[in-house]
Amino acid sequence: MNEDVKKYLQENRDAHLEQMKELLSIPSISSLSEHKEDVKKAAEWLAMALKEAGVENVKVMETKRHPVVYGDWLKAEGKPTVLIYGHYDVQPVDPIELWETPPFEPAIRDDKIYARGASDDKGQVFMHIKMIEAILKTKGELPVNVKFCIEGEEEIGSPNLDPFVDEHHDLLSADVLLVSDTSMLEKGKPSVCYGLRGLCGLQIDLKGAKGDLHSGIFGGAVQNSIHALVELLATMHNDKGQVTVEGFYDKVRPLTDEEMQTYEELSNDEKMKKQLGVKELFGEEGYSSIARTWGRPTLEINGIYGGFQGEGIKTVIPSEAHAKITCRLVPDQDPKEIADAIVKHIDKHLPPGVTVETTLFDQAKPFITPYDHPAIEAAGKALKEAYHVDPTYARMGGSVPIVETFNTKLGLPAVLMGFGLDEENFHAPNEHFHLENFDKGLMALVDFLFELEYAE
Template sequence: MTNYQTYFEQNRDKHLGELKEWLSIPSISALSAHKEDVLRAAEWLKDALVRAGLENVTLHETAGHPILTADHLHAEGAPTLLIYGHYDVQPVDPLNLWDTPPFEPSERDGKLYARGATDDKGQVFLHVKALEAILAQEGKLPVNVKLCIEGEEEVSSPNLVEFLDANAAALAANAVLISDTSLLERGKPAISTGLRGLCSLEIALNTANTDLHSGSFGGGVPNALHAIVSLLNSLHDEKTGQVLVEGFYDDVLPLTEELRGELVKMQYDEEKLRTDLGLEALFGEEGYSFLERTGVRPTLELNGVYGGFQGEGTKTVIPKEAHAKITCRLVANQDPQDILNKIERHLHAHTPVGAKLTLVPGEKAFAFNIDPTHPFLQKAADAYEAVYGTRALFTKDGGSIPIIEAFSRVLEAPVVLMGFGLPDENLHAPNEHFNLENFDKGLLTLVHYLKSL
């Protein structure tokens, strides 16, 4: 790897300059005002892939933002990798909390600050430059490579699954390689072998046909806020932390000793977390550690509860309606629609007298899981060790990236999650940044991984 280290050192300023150009484009997929900027970011990447030596570089129109594909298929007898990432970014609000403008990339303290620096332009850029380096140094790639880079990940990839279904043969690969996750902490790489699924819903409770004066009607009519507090309280056992929806855990597989042992290896400091968050105590399902609760057990959480008077001062009113937003993180074998059905039955059965329930379902996504003993994952762990000096741990992440499950299912291929971010890099928040130590090591790790295959 010595020649590659020299190559990347000699080209570092040039590479960072190119990345800053890309990060300067405000490709915010959620805001229609930035539709042209999203297209500009896609075209920038298209040009970068052509310069890198990739072939068949194509922008595909969708009902939303374009999907970019490319390939280099000249390694006869070698496996084929499909590299996935996204070039869209999150909105930047609140702007006043940024120390430097989000689309004017700046370096300080060994970090590159900009929206998209770690999520996901910076990590996608590593793949582009790793491929470019191998082609520049050796004239050929050790594996066959396909790329599929989208511009709608930050708005739940509404057009990508349809694109995958329609182009499954063209995108077929032995494995899917994605860099959109993080190390455990500085110097401690990790490969996620599981992401939780998701389902969400919004509920409303209505009582009278108008708000009422609490002096004239209080104590004599149903109160929508009282009703929703009672209803939401029925969802959990306050002592054990378990979800009380009938059948919620029916399809949940018990934790194996092997998995529990792998999580113990992470040496997670629950007491430090408690102190950092200013909490008197952590909370969750009885009998499980923090990592187990947040990575491999299902949850039901309230994300918003609102209704009645919320302005300054006092308003003596009995509100006629109240609302709540709920999300569930799901694990292997749980069907999002089945869980929504069970929650709906529970809510109807526990709606207080005098209140009418309205329920609107939202997002649905299955969990993703992969066996860490798969050779593609083992070689990824070896590649981290070769560069970082520490072999990657196999983890379970509590978040949800629905498109990863879709890639695994549609292409029937293992998904290798090789991330180079850090948990504290403020993705989705002001002052997002990418540690340049992992920029440098990430390039070498990806080269090592591709050559090891």
């Protein structure tokens, strides 16, 4: 299928990789103010690339911080419209000394391209643009309508994306969302992600005496804030790996029998133990490891701190103790309701002798598209055509809040068809992207648009 497009991509592969190197050379680090102009430069580079590919109505649209790049091609009358989302900003590069080659001097080694953003997400955004270019250059038209929304703030939590979507609701309206910012199961095993867990984050601050106390003089007479904190945190789980916060599971959508069986088959506990360097796994009783990470909610203590942290011993009773917690949520849990339930649990189980202040942080709703949705099935067919194996229909344990944004505000089902691998060091030194997935992923994306043309 689409042999002319495949030939075009093969003949222009070297030129395309050189162009991708140009994009990867721009240090578009959204979190660092000194790179503000670099972020803008990356946006302008993408706008130029979209125009050269044949995309129309291309514009760099300002937000309160970093711009959004928009473009469209809307000449497929009566056909579906695909909104293609990606991000061109990247993470900081620290620690720089661990990079084998400079992070913004792209290098190809062992059929992998090394650079910050190669996998997350510039490389995959670039593939979307080349997909459109290849079809338009060979066929003169697209099988479906497309719109691009490429933002520059994903790595800092997309603070301006919700307002942007609200302001440009009609401009971004579509029938399906396409995102390539997720991972394959492993090398040679593509997957279509149809579900993401949501997120609820908070911090607990306990306060006892007005200052740290001498443990010899006051020990045994007052509450130790760290003792109180660990006692409180211990009430949030039982020995079966279950969360004991009242109401936590009330709205959890059960996994289907088919999902339970699939996740059981995909779980490889021995491989995971070896990968993680642990002797045994632990989690919610009655579920496989994949079911726990993809389809069940969690409450994790991410950090505890307080008291003396230096070398040696300091005999104090700490005045303060702190904990950071995040919950991964599944359909149909609501982050606000979960936060409220945890706050109530804290108040109910607070040990004597301390006061508590709870601060809420990031929240994102869980997301799921039925995996028998026509767009999901179209993605599966396209991946099988490119990789010659049946793809896995998977959920992800992580959260991609923008997907829920597009679903809630625009009513879009999402196809999460990513080509990265978990081993590619995104967010870490020596980030890279396998060029095998650059080649096969491009054809899968092309075929997806043609499959979507007739999906019902």
